[in-house]
Amino acid sequence: MPTNTLTTPSQSPDAATEPATQVGRPAAWLAVVSLGLGIFTLVASEFLPASLLSPIAAGLGITEGAAGQLVTATSVIGIIGGPLVVSALPRVDRRWVMAGLTILAIVSNVLVAISPAFGLMLASRLLLGIALSGFWAMSLAVTAQLVPADRLGRAMTVVNMGVSLATIAAVPAGAYFGELFGWRAVFFGAAAAGVLTLVAQLATLPSIPPSGAPGFRTLVQTARTPIVALGILAIVLIAGGHFMGFTYLRPVFETIDGLTPALLAMLLMAYGIASFVGNLVAGLLADRRLPVLVIAAPVAIGAGTVLLALAGSNLALTFVTVFVWGAGFGAVPTMVQTWSARVASDRLESVGGLVVAAFQISITIGAAVGGLLVDSVGVQTALIAGGIAAVLGAGVLSSARRR
Structure with a gap:
């Protein structure tokens, strides 16, 4: 099985992340x-x-x-x-x-x-x-x-x-x-x-020296490393799947009978609180149970989006699915950044830049593809497609880590 080419033989995967x-x-x-x-x-x-x-x-x-x-x-x-x-x-x-x-x-x-x-x-x-x-x-x-x-x-x-x-x-x-x-x-x-x-x-903030060997050449070398490339693909699938549905939450909520501005605000607040909770849980799992988090967070996004598409006007189920979805995506930034630090421990600045670029690309692609699906076949299809993409991303990220 291929090994991580970013880590030198004399350096453990976490050595470069020790505080300097x-x-x-x-x-x-x-x-x-x-x-x-x-x-x-x-x-x-x-x-x-x-x-x-x-x-x-x-x-x-x-x-x-x-x-x-x-x-x-x-x-x-x-x-x-x-x-x-x-x-x-x-x-x-x-x-x-x-x-x-x-x-x-x-x-x-x-x-x-x-x-x-x-x-x-x-x-x-x-x-x-x-x-x-x-x-x-x-x-x-x-x-x-x-x-x-x-x-x-x-x-x-x-x-x-x-x-x-x-x-x-x-x-x-x-x-x-x-x-x-x-x-x-x-x-x-x-x-x-x-x-x-x-x-x-x-x-x-104390004086902090550059980490690794930052620069454009290092950035390109990091992006071309197979395990990092798989990680970027996984981020695009997970975050892109999320934004495929999240961008169009308002049309989803408008299918609920008797939707009021107050109820809409409560649904959005439930998502925000869930995202906060998901981030906290990610902090507990990222350091010691990262393989579990790599699967759990995207699967929660997938389950939440797919079930929301099937919830119809069921208000209770809508709240539950929104909370699950929000908690799943709330965990994603910490999960992805911790994963990146493990696989590219000697090039944290370069991999950090690539992760941010991947998230921004995900927003653009997710919103665009979601919009096409909403206009052509309906918002429920966009939710289901986004959920499937997120779960596929979990599989890619998990397999990349095993490499």
């Missing part, structure tokens, strides 16, 4: 929390336009469909943003790279808040896409230098908690404060949150 920084345990975990705050601020900024489409469109004199491209632009640039940051800064202290990316997000939000025209606003969102994808790509390698190898899964749960909390809070908070103070004030608020995050990072 000289910080005590409490200080290290405070630094990890600061990374989680960074992820929260960045992801919340990414989704703010979704809650402010109508006032943004009215303020700029554009359609809501055009305003929606503020989210699309961030996602699309993220495909190249993570690998670009990793390969373009091979020798810079990672403390300053993370701080620089946070500053880039602050600048993006300020420019959005003051932009007089849609074109400048769209360009500003591209800056956020680079900041978000670069920060998330680097977070695995930085975290691995802060905590022991046998705590990496739990540490990534803390970092990825920022994703779960932002998913739950960003849209409703943006809508609420937008009504009170206006949409431009919301983006100023996001910039202020970025400043607080930057202060926390500078106060807690």
